[in-house]
Amino acid sequence: xxxxxxxxxxxxxxxxxxxxxxxxxxxxxxxxxxxxxxxxxxxxxxxxxxxxxxxxxxxxxxxxxxxxxxxxxxxxxxxxxxxxxxxxxxxxxxxxxxxxxxxxxxxxxxxxxxxxxxxxxxxxxxxxxxxxxxxxxxxxxxxxxxxxxxxxxxxxxxxxxxxxxxxxxxxxxxxxxxxxxxxxxxxxxxxxxxxxxxxxxxxxxxxxxxxxxxxxxxxxxxxxxxxxxxxxxxxxxxxxxxxxxxxxxxxxxxxxxxxxxxxxxxxxxxxxxxxxxxxxxxxxxxxxxxxxxxxxxxxxxxxxxxxxxxxxxxxxxxxxxxxxxxxxxxxxxxxxxxxxxxxxxxxxxxxxxxxxxxxxxxxxxxxxxxxxxxxxxxxxxxxxxxxxxxxxxxxxxx
Ligand SMILES: [Zn+2]
Numbered sequence: 001x002x003x004x005x006x007x008x009x010x011x012x013x014x015x016x017x018x019x020x021x022x023x024x025x026x027x028x029x030x031x032x033x034x035x036x037x038x039x040x041x042x043x044x045x046x047x048x049x050x051x052x053x054x055x056x057x058x059x060x061x062x063x064x065x066x067x068x069x070x071x072x073x074x075x076x077x078x079x080x081x082x083x084x085x086x087x088x089x090x091x092x093x094x095x096x097x098x099x100x101x102x103x104x105x106x107x108x109x110x111x112x113x114x115x116x117x118x119x120x121x122x123x124x125x126x127x128x129x130x131x132x133x134x135x136x137x138x139x140x141x142x143x144x145x146x147x148x149x150x151x152x153x154x155x156x157x158x159x160x161x162x163x164x165x166x167x168x169x170x171x172x173x174x175x176x177x178x179x180x181x182x183x184x185x186x187x188x189x190x191x192x193x194x195x196x197x198x199x200x201x202x203x204x205x206x207x208x209x210x211x212x213x214x215x216x217x218x219x220x221x222x223x224x225x226x227x228x229x230x231x232x233x234x235x236x237x238x239x240x241x242x243x244x245x246x247x248x249x250x251x252x253x254x255x256x257x258x259x260x261x262x263x264x265x266x267x268x269x270x271x272x273x274x275x276x277x278x279x280x281x282x283x284x285x286x287x288x289x290x291x292x293x294x295x296x297x298x299x300x301x302x303x304x305x306x307x308x309x310x311x312x313x314x315x316x317x318x319x320x321x322x323x324x325x326x327x328x329x330x331x332x333x334x335x336x337x338x339x340x341x342x343x344x345x346x347x348x349x350x351x352x353x354x355x356x357x358x359x360x361x362x363x364x365x366x367x368x369x370x371x372x373x374x375x376x377x378x379x380x381x382x383x384x385x386x387x388x389x390x391x392x393x394x395x396x397x398x
Contacts, residue, residue: 003035005354005381010041012348012356013334014327014364017043022354025380029350039383041358044376045367047330048347049110049355050307051337054205054238054266054291057097057114057133057143058126061296064089064096069301075182075209078299083151085298086122093129098397100295101137104305106385108357108377110141113205113291113341115148115175115238118162127166136395140384144341146205148175153192154183160192167200176206179218186218194225203234203342205266208242209273215242216254223257232262236289236340240265243281244274251277252284259284264340268293268310269317278318282328289340290314290332307333308359311368323365330364354381 005022012018021030059082061067067089071081085091093116101112116130127147134143147166153159153176163174174197179186197204204226210218219237226235237258243251243265255277258265264287267276281288290310295303311329320326338346345353358376361367377385384392 002381003037004031005039005378006030006036007039007041007046007356007378009043010046010356010358011043012046013048014045014367020046020348020356022378022381025354026345027348027350027352027354039378042360044358044360045364046348047108047334047357047359048352049357050108050333051289051341051343052104052109052112052291052305052307053236053289053337053341054268054293055100055112055114055305056116056294056297057100057112057130058093058116059091059294059297060096060100061089061091061298062096062099062103064091067298067301069298071298079151082298083119083121086117092398093126094132095398097130097133098137098395100305101133101141101143102390102394102397105140105377106375106388106390107304107306107308107373108359108375108385109305109307110355110357110377110379111338111341111343112141113144113146113173115146115150115205115207116171117150118147118159118166119149119151120156120158120162123162124166124169127169127171131170140379140394142343144173145171146173146175147171148207149177152177152182154185154189160196164196167196167202173203173205174200176204178207178210179221180210180214186221190218190221190225194229194231197231197234198229203236204231205236205238207238208240210242212242212245215240216246216250219254220257223261223263226261226263233342235261236264236266238266238291239270239273240267240276241270241273244276248280251280255281255284255286259286262287264289266291266340267314269314271317275318278314278328287336287339288332289337306371307337308367308371312371315368323363326365326368329368355379
């Protein structure tokens with residue numbers, strides 16, 4: 001029989017001090033009838049696991065030789081360099097995804113949605129690699145796999161069939177990519193990926209970098225298809241830069257449309273794109289999630305994968321400094337992420353999974369501002385990171 005876990009003196013989401021009780025991996029009402037392991041949270045803030053709603057586990061170069069970046073400035077330059085790197089650097093999706101997962105576990109990232117490349121050169125190799133890692137790490141972290149046509153789908157014949165095969169092999173979500181600028185045919189691209197989602201009963205997550213009115217047009221097409229197939233709550237748009245490029249009336253109308261169809265938006269708070277209108281989005285009740293995107297890859301060498309640091313970037317990118325606004329950025333990197341990627345059993349309510357991250361800070365705003373690293377991470381009642389160091393039995397990685 002596994003001992004119950006009593007976490008004393010924790011402050012869930014920065015609120016008053018409480019004791020939390022975990023039995024069989026879930027929060028339940030305290031009940032001292034069996035053996036109990038006690039953990040003193042020392043008044044630290046408890047967050048219910050940080051959520052990485054958008055990354056690329058198969059492409060990180062963590063732990064590999066330094067990649068000298070000579071890549072050109074356009075998105076197509078980067079896609080080409082990325083494809084060449086897969087071949088020339090011999091990136092093992094299995095090994096690299098494991099490295100990133102362990103790196104971000106230390107920060108308290110317990111749920112990850114990863115886009116994983118599917119293309120006519122590598123086929124399903126990256127999907128298979130990340131699925132192997134997911135299985136090996138299932139006791140540490142939840143991983144959702146998006147079958148992602150990074151190199152384009154319509155221009156590269158056979159890619160759609162590979163995405164179909166990826167879903168049959170265990171991928172969870174249908175990915176899409178710039179329907180106009182990369183695919184050159186927004187209606188055909190979106191019809192194809194929504195049909196795939198419908199056939200497999202899977203959600204959709206679309207990389208949408210298209211600017212201004214072009215992006216707005218694609219958002220409307222996405223909303224139409226979400227409505228037609230009753231996929232409300234199952235569609236995420238990643239980046240949606242266009243929302244930061246339009247006048248307020250147009251922004252509001254689009255945000256209302258997205259909110260109506262319960263389409264979530266993922267933003268990384270990119271420094272190279274206009275800031276998204278987070279306040280408007282929040283007021284409209286839109287689900288906003290965040291992610292790191294690529295960490296230490298060929299696209300750029302940046303990023304740690306710490307979603308509390310990401311909350312800080314979001315705040316800085318949006319000119320936010322008040323405590324209330326900083327709390328909102330933490331909400332985006334926790335509950336917003338969980339809602340956006342459709343996690344069940346997330347939070348501190350009774351019956352939810354016994355997952356939490358203890359952060360030594362007095363307020364959520366201080367946690368964002370200082371991003372303290374000596375965190376303790378508990379997954380299903382088991383301590384997996386103690387004071388900023390991995391703890392307990394860990395799977396072997398190369
Ligand atoms: Zn991405």
